[in-house]
Amino acid sequence: MRDHDIVVYGATGFVGVLVAEYLAAHAPAGTRIALAGRSADRLAAVRDRLGVDWPVIVADAHDTDRLAAMAASTRVVATTAGPYAKYGRTLAHACAAAGTDYADLTGEVLFARRSIDENDELARSTGARIVHSCGFDSIPSDLGVHVLHRRVAADGAGELTDTTLVVTRLRGGFSGGTIDSLRHQLDAVRKDRDLRRIAASPYSLSPDRSAEPDLGRQEDLVTLRGPEVDPALRGNLAPFVMAPYNTRVVRRSNALRQFAYGRSFRYREATSVGTSPLSPVIAAGTKTGLVALAAGLSMPPTRFVLDRLLPKPGEGPDEETRRTGHFTMDIFTRTTTGARYTARFRAKGDPGYAATALMFGEAALALAVDRDSLPPSGGGVLTPATALGDVLVDRLRAAGVEITSRILSDPSGKK
Template structure:
């Protein structure tokens, strides 16, 4: 790996939180103020100094002296100057296709590590195409999707593979994430990102084809295994995933993005999960006799929701009731949330394994702030534990790996794997 500017020149800050005045940005800044190791140098960045000062006043006392950096998302010179002052940029400014491409590029050019919480497949694909080779050269780790999209999925499969390898049980084959339990609100930013992606694919046939490809984030789609048509919105009988699972499982709304991140990890790492690795995600709707009806209802509801956002008259009505960008639930609601995901696999030796990723806190807010904050901290505090790939446009597992698992466990998240 080429020497990065960070390794040859000391940076003023370790972490810059860009978008600190937004809802999730402020939550992440608060998380860092409470949990970052003593001496961690953090700055807050955004486009309004007044709003940054207001955000800083609302943070714990440790943040009282954090510097403020003013930079607009379309001001390339300001973003470049920001990137050159810090080791890591942590950004919550989305939709990323609209506001994130310049920042990701200048971080790659500056040898500055970068983390975000995008769930936008077209943005992640564009970033890989535009920034990967530059980041390899400069040593920058451009790590997308470090929130609920897609840390539980990516790290959960990574830990599952580690346990299977440790036991000498072969490679992973059919692997399915099941959202066993989840409680939390829907992010206004997530909805806004979905709107943007729907707009892009409805007016661009090539973009629609790319978004539909199961390997849309893979480095080289031509060498990926051919399983025929893959359905990322399946309705599955629980026993087809593992004999212990009852009832039917519904499509998981984030599967169309998370599955592609996990497949990119497998490809970037040289296919350690195996070339017969096949991955999907579903969610539990209970095990009662009506579970097949509920699962089918979820599928129909998801289809109707996406269609509603694609059709201008119904989008107008939906926009009146959906959460707005920058808004979010109360602190009480955020703290009461939780998620539990279980990832089941059958290995090439015929053994069954499961990994579990479990955390307290609303998945899209409190838990995401923890995952995003710990991702940035791992890049600056656990560099000796990072994967040996060096720079590039990476995933949580391929870019941060066991360093992230170590930090998340210490923060209270369960990440485990076992034979079943």
């Protein structure tokens, strides 16, 4: 019998406090939750602010012994302490070794790849579910395609082929933590050619690159016209900033499921910029801007300036912005039978903060409370779809998130 059901690590950070608040309000009675981080005083302050009697655990991110003891004391560790390449490796490994389920919010390709290499086999042997990317990265993408696949399979409409997620609405603040993660990854790839190659590969998170089908070039940052995605979609599409990470997570889900989505499954992400005459210019400018941001953060002179303009780690939007934010993602696919389907993932609250706290909190509860109902993974380094699947879909729907799917057309006329 372990002492805790969930340990929230990084509980004094901006997102950590939001996750703790969510669990305090929504965890079932009797759920044993602890707060963990580096400072006992700051943890106690969070506990007092929440009005709970949860225990606190002091453990530095690089203290192997304390992290091992913490992992062994709980069924689930939910960590918000990033960048994960800097603060997450020791903890993820401790959980894999202890047979403890682990969830985080990473959007870092290199960290996720290293975790797979270091922890997958070990976690399989202990039964631990190591589940990366349980927030805005990458639950809407991963579960959205999961739901789409389930609908197509239930209809007997073949397999998924060309599939595109389109961010049709988004309102929210900028994340200092996301920017900091980007800085760390750019630093790593600048110094190491092999890491650059891994980061650039569309199959960098694949369990076995040699088993992946040859689908040609798959770009991360795409500009498209709406009808290229689906005849009903109007306007122009710009690159989605998180596509370079989310696409790799979704491809890993397909591979972990023995290519259940399809051997011809191609996946990309973009964001709508409307139908105005200027929308093609906006789309192209967005792509140029994202490339320029990465280049600017990679070079010391421009990075010096950008570091003073961009949000800092630990900074986030105010309460009103978090409350009034929202996002809608629509996923379009064609199947091998020629049918067209779409799925929608829509949530209220700032995507990177309020909505992420909800998604992450429900993911942690799914691991802690619903373990017997989860997909029979056998442990390992998993994705939200392969680790949590329909259990998390049902939880999110019950929490007010819209997750739907429907058919758009069927050439056979059977649907």
